[in-house]
Amino acid sequence: MTSPSPLRRTRLRPTDLLRLGMIGPRTRKMRTALSALGISLGIAAVIAVTGISASNQAHLLARLDRLGSNLITVTPGRGTDQQPAPLPPTAEKMLANIAPVQQVTATGATKAEVYRNDLVPKEQTGSIAVLATRLNLMDVLHATLLRGKWLDEASANLPVTVLGDQAAQRLGVTAPGERVRLGGQWYAVTGILAPNDLAPELATSALVGWPQATAHLGADGTAATVYLRTHPERVPDVQAVAGATANPANPSKVAVSRPSDLLTARNETKGALTGLVLSLAGVALLVGGVGIANTMVVGVMERRGEIGLRRALGARGGQIAAQFLLEAVLMGGIGGIGGLIVGALTVYGYALAQGWPASIPFHTVVAGPVVAVIVAALAGLHPALRAARASPTDALRSA
Template structure:
């Protein structure tokens, strides 16, 4: 009796299913892909197209949007100007108003110019009849950053030159004074301002955001004090601030730069381009969501269809493995793994393809390439998830078949 029981226990122990390590399961999942390379490639192709479509339809609009945002930002969406109100007697802004404006939290740049009420001529032989109609402005060194000005030739005022009689010309001022450009290695041209000679060291390009600068001669703040009897009161304050806070800065600016008489300070309203930029951002955000949803839906249907067919067409193979001792759990694990791996390979290929296509198109259009990380993550993760869901039902159904039923399936 004891011997019989021992033999029965031994047979029971031998019939227990063999546990498969994760690497073994992965090997079985890859078996179908390796042995049916063409079918696997075609199956992955549908997944790749869906994921590539997702990245392209989000990446190209995102690149276009970034290019548009740059163009709108160049229109001064973050800029404000403050000037004293025109009234009699004239109201002057305090000399320290620029430094006070700079203390406002969201302000990134604050600069100023001041009208010196002097006349400029090409030389000392010209008189009032030869008036050029140009304005001589005392200028802070950071004006160029505040108004997005660019130097066409020469250089702008620096800490080393603003104390000396040097000048920078606006584009129109350079034309009227007959100084088209500054040539390196040659003597710098000179102009005559209020009975003083000033050396021209630079010429600006056109400044569409501040056209008054085009018709002006810019001299250093300290040089204007010493040479032109400038009193230090700014005429126009230019500042930049974070776009999201530009309205709040506008509200507090008058009381900040002139606490005693805030009502006499006039501040420009934010650029119309700012409203257009915000509307464009909202429009593009909605467009992204719509296009991404359509691409995911199409890709998901393609993946599900591909994986269902892939599993169902191999039911005879399932029957053979069951006859050789594989249990239902191993069958499920094999085909679920194959489904996930195949989807992941397709998702990876689609991610690379979509990224390259988006970058190539953006560079062709001279846009900055933008590949939304959320699209890449959602695309690859969605491919894996969809492959898993698509493989669950067919693999479970196939695993429930008995070996004879699976082998008899035509």
């Protein structure tokens, strides 16, 4: 008789391990569904919290940007004689070439004065400045009109003007269509500007199209004030180079406005909301991890008979641990993907209802399912090791 061959230790192939890992989800569908639902709700909470907070943050920051936190004003500085030093003719174009600058507009000085009619004494100017203006001034400054309409390509070449609200009041103009005496000629008023906190000097100005001012009102085509809209995160960088860019020969003779208090408020708001998002996400992940761990511990206790039988049939402790760990990872992956979908739908629905721009950070979209798997693996590690250490006889006795 031939002696039996000695027993050899076998290794589970990846496909076998996957089939073992699917035993629990297949045979306990309700518990698996509820476990995955718990994980999904945890990840959905993370996605929803971060997405809604990010959407709210984007909405608030956009409002601050519209108010002018990313607006820089470049004006002539003063020379050694304390007289204003005009900006070079190329200043506006050079400033527009700064990479983070998104929009540029300007106003230019003229030699004209404005009066209600030709009977008003010359010395009674009402302190109203006549300015040449670019057509995109309203857009860059986010200005609005009380009445009438703004200049366009056609009217920029015609004797028409738009008055600031205080200028209209001083001139006694109450509605578009009235005429004022400007530079010795009659100009029709097409609109009246609403007050604008970003450029209060416009309130006491009469604005004329750049071509008309250059041809008939003594404007030399040089910008007297340049307004820059920059990338919100690059305001300090643009501020640092604006003077040298506008006037490379004499950068000290250029006055560059500092970012307003709105920029400080913007940065503080962004930091506070980011900290809040991270804190809430951490809490949601902690709750999700505790739920997964509880589910896995209960699952091990319920399946002690199965564990004992497999150990009695020769399964090693590592194989038992791998089975339960894989079950946890599978539940985490399913729950993570489901939570991502539910959370994203929640964010987009809430943002749509509030009229906000929907925003879900890309790292959250990627990290959601990944974190679910990692948390599930960590939460299932202790129950898996506990199952691996179970004695076959004790497990069968307690089944």
